[in-house]
Amino acid sequence: MKNENRKSNKTKLINNLYKSLYRIRTIEEKIALIYPTDQIKSPVHLSIGQEAVTVGACAALLEADVVFGTYRGHSLYLAKGGDLNGMMAELYGKSTGVAGGKGGSMHLVDTNRGIMGMSAVVATTIPQAAGYAYAFKVMKQNNIVVSFFGDGATEEGVFHETLNFAALKKLPMIFVCENNQYAVLSHQSERQSNTNIAERASVYGMHSEKIDQNDPYTIYEKVNWARNQIIEKGRGPFFFECMTERYREHVGPSERDDIKTLSAEIVDPLQQLSKLVSSDFKQNVFKEVDLELKQAINFAEKSAFPAKDSLYKDVYA
Amino acid sequence: MKNENRKSNKTKLINNLYKSLYRIRTIEEKIALIYPTDQIKSPVHLSIGQEAVTVGACAALLEADVVFGTYRGHSLYLAKGGDLNGMMAELYGKSTGVAGGKGGSMHLVDTNRGIMGMSAVVATTIPQAAGYAYAFKVMKQNNIVVSFFGDGATEEGVFHETLNFAALKKLPMIFVCENNQYAVLSHQSERQSNTNIAERASVYGMHSEKIDQNDPYTIYEKVNWARNQIIEKGRGPFFFECMTERYREHVGPSERDDIKTLSAEIVDPLQQLSKLVSSDFKQNVFKEVDLELKQAINFAEKSAFPAKDSLYKDVYA
Amino acid sequence: MPKSNINTRSISYAEAINEATRQLMSQDESVFVLGIGVDDPRGIYGTTSNLSREFGQDRVVNMPLAEDAITGIASGSSMAGMRPIVVHERMDFMLLAMNQLINVAAKSHYMYGGAVKVPMVVRSIIGRSWGQGAQHSQALQSFFMHVPGLKVIAPTTPYDAKGALVASIKDDNPVIFIEHRMLHNYKGQVPKDLYSVPFGKARILRAGHDITIVGISHAMVECIRAAKSLATSSISAEVIDPISLSPLDVQTICESVEKTGNLLIVDNGWTTCGASAEIMSLVIENVQGQDKVNMKRMGFEFVTSPTTKILEDLYYPDSRRIAKAGYDLLMGKETDWEPDVQESPEIDEFKGPF
Amino acid sequence: MPKSNINTRSISYAEAINEATRQLMSQDESVFVLGIGVDDPRGIYGTTSNLSREFGQDRVVNMPLAEDAITGIASGSSMAGMRPIVVHERMDFMLLAMNQLINVAAKSHYMYGGAVKVPMVVRSIIGRSWGQGAQHSQALQSFFMHVPGLKVIAPTTPYDAKGALVASIKDDNPVIFIEHRMLHNYKGQVPKDLYSVPFGKARILRAGHDITIVGISHAMVECIRAAKSLATSSISAEVIDPISLSPLDVQTICESVEKTGNLLIVDNGWTTCGASAEIMSLVIENVQGQDKVNMKRMGFEFVTSPTTKILEDLYYPDSRRIAKAGYDLLMGKETDWEPDVQESPEIDEFKGPF
Numbered sequence A, B: 001m002k003n004e005n006r007k008s009n010k011t012k013l014i015n016n017l018y019k020s021l022y023r024i025r026t027i028e029e030k031i032a033l034i035y036p037t038d039q040i041k042s043p044v045h046l047s048i049g050q051e052a053v054t055v056g057a058c059a060a061l062l063e064a065d066v067v068f069g070t071y072r073g074h075s076l077y078l079a080k081g082g083d084l085n086g087m088m089a090e091l092y093g094k095s096t097g098v099a100g101g102k103g104g105s106m107h108l109v110d111t112n113r114g115i116m117g118m119s120a121v122v123a124t125t126i127p128q129a130a131g132y133a134y135a136f137k138v139m140k141q142n143n144i145v146v147s148f149f150g151d152g153a154t155e156e157g158v159f160h161e162t163l164n165f166a167a168l169k170k171l172p173m174i175f176v177c178e179n180n181q182y183a184v185l186s187h188q189s190e191r192q193s194n195t196n197i198a199e200r201a202s203v204y205g206m207h208s209e210k211i212d213q214n215d216p217y218t219i220y221e222k223v224n225w226a227r228n229q230i231i232e233k234g235r236g237p238f239f240f241e242c243m244t245e246r247y248r249e250h251v252g253p254s255e256r257d258d259i260k261t262l263s264a265e266i267v268d269p270l271q272q273l274s275k276l277v278s279s280d281f282k283q284n285v286f287k288e289v290d291l292e293l294k295q296a297i298n299f300a301e302k303s304a305f306p307a308k309d310s311l312y313k314d315v316y317a
Numbered sequence C, D: 001m002p003k004s005n006i007n008t009r010s011i012s013y014a015e016a017i018n019e020a021t022r023q024l025m026s027q028d029e030s031v032f033v034l035g036i037g038v039d040d041p042r043g044i045y046g047t048t049s050n051l052s053r054e055f056g057q058d059r060v061v062n063m064p065l066a067e068d069a070i071t072g073i074a075s076g077s078s079m080a081g082m083r084p085i086v087v088h089e090r091m092d093f094m095l096l097a098m099n100q101l102i103n104v105a106a107k108s109h110y111m112y113g114g115a116v117k118v119p120m121v122v123r124s125i126i127g128r129s130w131g132q133g134a135q136h137s138q139a140l141q142s143f144f145m146h147v148p149g150l151k152v153i154a155p156t157t158p159y160d161a162k163g164a165l166v167a168s169i170k171d172d173n174p175v176i177f178i179e180h181r182m183l184h185n186y187k188g189q190v191p192k193d194l195y196s197v198p199f200g201k202a203r204i205l206r207a208g209h210d211i212t213i214v215g216i217s218h219a220m221v222e223c224i225r226a227a228k229s230l231a232t233s234s235i236s237a238e239v240i241d242p243i244s245l246s247p248l249d250v251q252t253i254c255e256s257v258e259k260t261g262n263l264l265i266v267d268n269g270w271t272t273c274g275a276s277a278e279i280m281s282l283v284i285e286n287v288q289g290q291d292k293v294n295m296k297r298m299g300f301e302f303v304t305s306p307t308t309k310i311l312e313d314l315y316y317p318d319s320r321r322i323a324k325a326g327y328d329l330l331m332g333k334e335t336d337w338e339p340d341v342q343e344s345p346e347i348d349e350f351k352g353p354f
Ligand SMILES: Cc1ncc(C[n+]2csc(CCOP(=O)(O)OP(=O)(O)O)c2C)c(N)n1
Pocket: A072, A120, A121, A122, A123, A149, A150, A151, A152, A153, A154, A180, A181, A182, A183, A184, A250, C036, C065, C067, C089, C093, C096
C-alpha cells in the first residue's frame, strides 16, 4: 500500500472514530439529561469518559464478530453497530425496544450486529464469550469474540477460570478490560493485591498488554493486530487492559463527586480526537447525530408499552 | 548454636520426619488392606507417595497453628497430630470417630490439634483457611494457618479469589499446593494453560516458590522459614507448590494403572529418609507404629455404631 | 411489639439494622462486617453507614468482588471464634456463594460431628422496582429453607429487623437474614436497647376471624393493605408475619387457620417449591382430618422479572389482587367484587437508580 | 413404555444415556459434551464411555475444575448454535454453577426479549451410599423447579432415560437432567432407535385404586417395592412417576387422587420447599372444594446426610417405611401393620468408592 493510501486510510479511520465517539458521548449526555424526567425507569450506567475502549476495539471488528459486555453497555452497543432506536425504546421500557422492554439499559442485545448480551451480574458474560469463541473454533468460522468487562470483574473467580480455559484451548477471542480503576466507589488498590491486571492475565500464557492512553486509535491498532494474528495465524487469545476514566457516578446521570481530580495522565479521548478532525467533518457529524438522536427519542416516546400478556411470553423458547 | 548442636537438631528432625512418614505410610497401607473387607464404607483417597508434603510442612508448625485440607486428608491429619483412634473409628463409621461417624474419611477434624477440617468439594477449604488467618490477624494471635490443596484446586475460581484477598490483607498464612499432577485421571497439561502453579500464584504479589524434591526436609525448611517470616516480620502470605506423586488410584485402595512409570525425577521420600536414619531407630519405630496401629484398629472395631437418634443431633449448634 | 414509650422512638428499618449492628459490635469484639462496598459512603442503603469510622477497617471490611471466597472467609473466621456478618447488596449475588453456603457452612457443624461451629450472618437485600429486572430482584428464601443447617429470617418491621438481627448475630449457626429494598425506608417504633426477636415465632400483625393471610417480607405490607380493603366489605382478615422462615412457626398459622378456615399465603417470591408451598403443605399435614380449609398461594408470576414498569406491576402481587383473591377464596368462587384501590407509596415513590 | 420386541433389548440406564448421546451426536454436529472427566476411561459411570474416541476431543471436552465457567461456556456456545451437554459427576457441584445457571442461562431468553436461545442440557448425578456423606449426596431438584426458564427432568427407567435425554437435547431451553447413581445399573427394555419422552407427561408405572403414590428419581424404585408390600394386604396402590418435574403433569396426579382419595408423595430429596411440597400444594389447589384427600410427604430426613451406614439407612425413606406410611394414611391413623421386608439390592450391593 502506498504511503498516501495508508495516510488517507488512517484519516478515514480517525474520522470514523471521532464520529463514533462523538455520537456515543452525545447520546449518553442526552440520556443523562432525560433521566430526571423519569421516562427512563432503568438504572443507567454511563460510559462517559471511557468510550475510547469500546469505540477503538469495535472499529477493528467485523459485523459477524461477536461481543459480550456488561451493564455499562451503551457505548459497546453503539460502537458495535447496535440499533439506536431499539436501544432508546428499550430504555423507555417500550415494546419496540431491543428486548421488548424486558431488559432495560443493563441487558442490551442485537444479535444481527453480533452483540450477544450484557449482564447485571459482574463477570458473568466472560465465560459466555469463551463459549461462543469455542463454537467459532470448532465450527471453523473465521470470526472472533471480544469480551468486555471492568477492573472489578477481574476479582471474580470465573474470570480466572475462563482465562485458563481460553488459553488452554487457544480460543479465537480477545479479552478487553475497561480499567476505570473503580468498582462503584471502591478504588482498585482497596480490592486487588496487584493492580496490574495485564500482568495477572499474562501468567495464563497469552499475549497480554496494558494500554495506557485511553485513545481509540491506539486501542484500534492493538485489537486490529490481535484480530489478524487470530484469523491469519490461528493465535489467541489476547488480553488488553485499557486504562480509562469514568466521569459520571457509577450508576445514574450525575457527575462524580467521589474523586476530586481525574487522573492527570488520562486524557479525554473526544478532545484529543477533535484536534485531528476537520471542522467541516465535525459540523456534519453534529448535524447527523443531532437528527438521529431526535428521531430515536421520538421513536422511543411514540412507541407503545408492551401488551400485558407479553409478561408471559418468552419464558421458554 | 554450635555446629554440633545444629547437627544433632537436624538428626532429631530427620528422625521425626522419618517416623511420621513411616507411620502414615504404614497406616494407609493397612487401610488399603482392610478396605476389601468392607468394614470401611467410605471413599478413601490415599496419600501414599505424597506424604512428604504434609509431613514436612506440619513439622514446622505448632499445635496452635491451624491447617485445612482436602478429602485426601489422612496424611495431613496424622502429620498435624490428629488422634489415630478417632480417625480409624471415623473410617469405620463408629460413634467414637472424630466426627461421630458422620464425616467419614473425607471430613477429618481435630480442633485440639488445629485440624479444622477437610472437604469433599474441591477448593472449598481454601477461603476458609484465609478467613481463619484473618481472625488470627485481627485477634493478634501469633499463629499461622496453612491451606493444603491439590493442583486441580488451582483451577477453581475461589482459589484465585482467595489468593487476591490473602495477599491484599497480608494474611498470616501459607498456601501449600500438593501437586501430584493429576486430578483423578486427568493430567495437569489437559487442564491448565500454564502448569507452573507457583508462577501463577506469584502475580498476586506474594512470595511463591516451586519445590521439586518431594523431600520432607526441604519442605520443612521452606515452611519453617516462611512461618518465621510471618511471625517475626509480619510478612505473609507465602505460596509453595510441592511436586509430588500419588502411587494409588485417585480413590480406593488399588495401585495406579493409569500411568506406566512414575516420573523419574520424583523419588520416594520414605526410601530417601530411610537411608538417613539408624536401623536401631527404625526397628523401634516399626514396633511402635505396629502396636499403635493394632490398638487403633481394635479400638475402631470394638467401638459401637452411633445410636439411631444421633441422626438428628448436631444439625444446629 | 411495643407501643411508643420513653425508650423507643421512630426509626427506619435501615436504621434499625444499622443500630443492631453497631450495638453488637460495641459489645462484642468478635462481631465484624464484610462485603462488597460495606464501607462505601452510601453504606448499603444506610444499613452500614458510619460503622467503618467507628470500628475501623479491620472490622468493616470492604471486600473484593468475590462472593464465593467472601463466604468461605466468613465461615473460616467464624470457626476461629469471630462472628461475621456478610452483606450482599442484592440477593441475586448469593447465587455465586451457594457452594460455600450450602456445601460448606450449612453442613460443617453436622459433618464434623459437632466439633466446629459456624456462627455467621448473611444479610441480603431483595431488589425491586425501577427496572431492577431479571438479575436484581430475585427472592430466593426457599433455597435456604430447603437446606438443613441454615436458619432463615425475613423481618418486615423496623422492630423485628433490629431484634431479629440481634438474634441472628448471637446465634451459633449460619443465618440467612433477608431484607427487602422497599422496606428500608419504613419507620416504626424501635427500642434503644438491645433485644432479641426469637427464631421460630410468628407475629400476628392484625387479628381477624374470617381468613388467615400469611405474608412474607415485603408482601406483608401489601397483605396489611389488602386486609384493610377486605375490612371495607366486612371481612375480617388475620394477618400473620412468620418473620422466621426456618425454623417456621407452624403452630401460630395452624391455630389461626383452624379459626378462620381460609388461608391465603402471599410470598415475595416464586411459588413453585417456594415458602408458600411449604406453608400450605405443613398446614395440610397438621389440620387434615379436621375441618375443610380453603387455601391459596400467591407470589411472583412464574416468569423472569421484566424491567418495564407496566409488566413489573403485573409481576408482583399487589394489595388489590391479594384482597380480591382473599375475597374469592372466602366465597369459594370467582366473584366480581372489586377492592378499594390501596396505594403502595414505597413503590410509586421509589426512584432509581437503586 | 414398550414391551420387549425386535427393536428393543435390555440395556442399563447408564447405557441408555450413553446411547442417546451417541445417536444425537452422530445426527447433529452441534451436539457436544463437556465436563470434568467426561473423557476419562470410566466415562462417568459408563454414560460417556467411548464417545471421545468416536467424536474426538473437540466434541467430548474434558474440562478444568471450574464449574461456574463451564456453565457459562456451555451457554455461550449454545448462543452460537451449539447444543452442549454439561455433565457433573455429583449434583452437589452444581452449587458452584448456580450463578451461571440461574442468573444467566435461565433468564437469557426472557431478559433479551426472545432474541437469544440457550439450548443446553446439564446432566448431574445424585450420589448415595458408601459414605458419600454431606457433600456427595444432595438432590437439589427443587432449586431448579423454583426458577422460571429452566426445565427439570428426572427419569427413573432406562426407557425414559434415553427418551428424556433425547427430548432434553432437542429442547431449546436450559434443561436440568437429573440421574441417580443407584439407577445407573438398572436394566430395562430400550428401543434401538431414537425417540423422545416428552416433558410434562407423567407415567403411571402401576395402576391401582386405593392410594396414589408419587415417587421421584430413585425413590420411585422404593415406591414400587412399597406398592408390592401393600398389595400383600390387599391395598392397591397407583404408582406415578412424574418424570418431568418442570413442567409438571399435575393433571395425571390429580386424576389419580380423585380416584383414590389418598396421596403419598415420596421425594428423593428434602421435603421442605421441595418437589413434594409443590405437588401437594398443586393437588390442593386443584381438587379443593371436592372430596377430602389424605396427603403425606416423605423424603430425606431434615438433617445433613451422614456417612455411616447405620444412620444413612435411617436418612432415606425405604420401601418399608413408605409402605407403612401409605397404610397408615389410608387407615387415617397410626396402625401396627408391618409391611413385608423388601430388599433394595441396588443399595445393599453397591460398594465404594463411587
Ligand atoms: C457478582 C456481582 N457482585 C456485585 C455486584 C454489584 N456491583 C455492580 S457494578 C459493581 C462494580 C463493578 O466494577 P467494574 O467491574 O470495575 O466495572 P465498572 O462499573 O467500573 O464498569 C459492583 C460491585 C454485581 N453486580 N455483581
